[in-house]
Structures are given as structure tokens and as C-alpha cells.
Amino acid sequence: MHSDFWLERWRTHQLGWHRDEVNPALVRHWPSVGLDPASKVLVPLCGKTRDMAWLAHAGHEVLGCELSAIAAREFFSESNLVPDSRREGRFVRHRGGSVTILEGDLFDLDQSTLAGIQGVYDRGALVALPPDMRRRYAAVLARLLPPGVRTLLLTLEYDQSRVAGPPFSVPEAEVHELYGGQEIGKLFTEDTTEAPPRFAEAGLGGPSSPVRQKVWRIVPKRRHGCSCSRTRS
Ligand SMILES: C[S@@+](CC[C@H](N)C(=O)[O-])C[C@H]1O[C@@H](n2cnc3c(N)ncnc32)[C@H](O)[C@@H]1O
Numbered sequence: 001m002h003s004d005f006w007l008e009r010w011r012t013h014q015l016g017w018h019r020d021e022v023n024p025a026l027v028r029h030w031p032s033v034g035l036d037p038a039s040k041v042l043v044p045l046c047g048k049t050r051d052m053a054w055l056a057h058a059g060h061e062v063l064g065c066e067l068s069a070i071a072a073r074e075f076f077s078e079s080n081l082v083p084d085s086r087r088e089g090r091f092v093r094h095r096g097g098s099v100t101i102l103e104g105d106l107f108d109l110d111q112s113t114l115a116g117i118q119g120v121y122d123r124g125a126l127v128a129l130p131p132d133m134r135r136r137y138a139a140v141l142a143r144l145l146p147p148g149v150r151t152l153l154l155t156l157e158y159d160q161s162r163v164a165g166p167p168f169s170v171p172e173a174e175v176h177e178l179y180g181g182q183e184i185g186k187l188f189t190e191d192t193t194e195a196p197p198r199f200a201e202a203g204l205g206g207p208s209s210p211v212r213q214k215v216w217r218i219v220p221k222r223r224h225g226c227s228c229s230r231t232r233s
Contacts (some may be wrong), residue, residue, distance in 0.1 A: 010068040022054040038119035045125035048075035056098040064101040072101040120151040127167040138178035151218040158211040163202040178217045188215040
């Protein structure tokens with residue numbers, strides 16, 4: 001997905017993915033991610049989601065990353081905040097309250113910018129990207145984020161042969177492949193009616209061809225105590 005695609009969506013306000021309310025899956029499942037309320041959370045490809053305001057209200061310092069200046073502007077105006085905005089390398093950093101939005105391309109982020117991040121909330125980020133970009137996205141985050149990061153990931157799964165993304169279908173096997181090496185737990189699965197209208201036009205969304213939302217908790221693998229000194233009898 002080229003950046004022009006997304007910038008055009010923002011310019012023409014075709015924001016089918018955006019919801020004015022906080023995502024119920026965030027409210028329900030965020031506690032099981034197990035993060036301290038004071039920890040810093042990355043919201044990649046953040047748009048202007050109200051979920052950032054919810055996370056900030058829960059005590060987190062929130063760092064969003066988003067291509068569109070319109071998204072950043074609208075997030076802060078809808079939060080009744082006037083951000084402090086300044087250019088920082090390839091990004092424009094907008095900060096208001098406990099939310100910072102880095103306006104720019106996620107693939108230009110560096111390690112020092114993400115230092116201190118302890119959690120990631122991904123709704124509408126992985127599923128916004130085609131397969132090759134998803135691999136790049138997961139690799140970039142794995143390389144740049146500090147060790148020990150805990151993630152809440154929302155994916156969609158449907159028959160990709162019937163309709164093109166975004167949002168893209170991300171099969172379970174791919175979640176395991178992309179986040180391999182971590183403990184991956186599926187918290188919840190539900191059939192969703194939130195897909196774009198063209199999905200229903202393509203026959204998706206019924207019981208025979210569902211659109212499933214899946215909620216994943218991805219955390220570092222637990223270290224098991226070593227039992228190697230046990231002697232055999
Ligand atoms: C499907 S929307 C989801 C937005 C948000 N996560 C939500 O749930 O409302 C994807 C967003 O990612 C942004 N985006 C796409 N590619 C990006 C990139 N490489 N770097 C930063 N933002 C990007 C788009 O502008 C768009 O706002």
C-alpha cells in the first residue's frame with residue numbers, strides 16, 4: 001500500500017475504518033496484556049483513533065505514528081487539545097496531553113525514538129498492509145522495539161479470494177510466523193459486521209463466509225526454571 005493511497009483517503013475523508021467510540025476489544029482485553037498503567041505504549045499507523053485517548057486516560061504515555069497530518073490535527077482537535085508541533089528529522093512531532101503523534105512513515109522510525117516503549121496496541125495497522133509489507137512491518141518493529149514489549153493485536157480473517165484488502169485477511173499461521181519467538185495467545189474470536197460494505201457485496205459476512213475478528217496477546221516467552229541439576233534415581 002503506497003503512502004499516496006492513505007493520504008488520498010485522508011484528503012477525501014474516506015475513513016471507513018475509523019470509529020468515533022473507543023474499540024470495545026481494547027477496553028475488554030487491554031488489562032490481560034499486563035502492562036503497568038504508567039508504561040509507554042506505541043500505536044502504529046494510529047490514524048485519529050479515540051483508542052489513544054483511552055490509553056492516555058488509563059495512565060499510559062502514548063506514541064502514535066501516522067502518515068497523515070490531517071489525522072494528527074483531527075485527533076487533537078477532537079480531544080480539545082492544542083498540540084505543540086515541531087519538526088524532528090523526517091517526522092513532525094505533535095504533542096498534547098499524554099499523547100504524541102509522530103507524523104511520518106513508520107518505516108522511517110529508529111531505535112532511539114522507540115526507546116522506553118513497553119506496549120504496542122495494533123488495531124488496523126497489520127491488517128492495513130499487504131503480505132510483503134506485513135513482513136517488513138513486523139521485522140521493523142522487532143528490530144526497533146526494546147526487548148520485553150507486550151502487544152495487543154487485532155486481526156481480521158476472511159476469504160481473501162473474494163475481495164481485496166485493505167483491510168487484509170491475516171491468517172492465524174501468519175500471526176505465529178510474524179511474531180514467532182514470543183508467547184502468542186488468542187484471547188477472543190468473533191464474527192464481525194464491521195467490514196466495509198464491499199465485503200457484503202462480495203458475499204462475505206454470512207455464516208458460510210464469515211469475517212472474523214481475532215484478538216491476540218503477544219508477550220515475551222516465560223523463562224522456565226532450569227531443572228537440569230535434578231539427578232536421576
Ligand atoms: C486502516 S487505518 C487504521 C487507523 C487506526 N489504527 C484505527 O484503528 O483507526 C491505517 C492508517 O495507517 C496510516 N498509515 C499507512 N501506512 C503508514 C505508514 N507507513 N506509516 C505511518 N502511517 C501509515 C494511514 O494513513 C491510516 O490512517
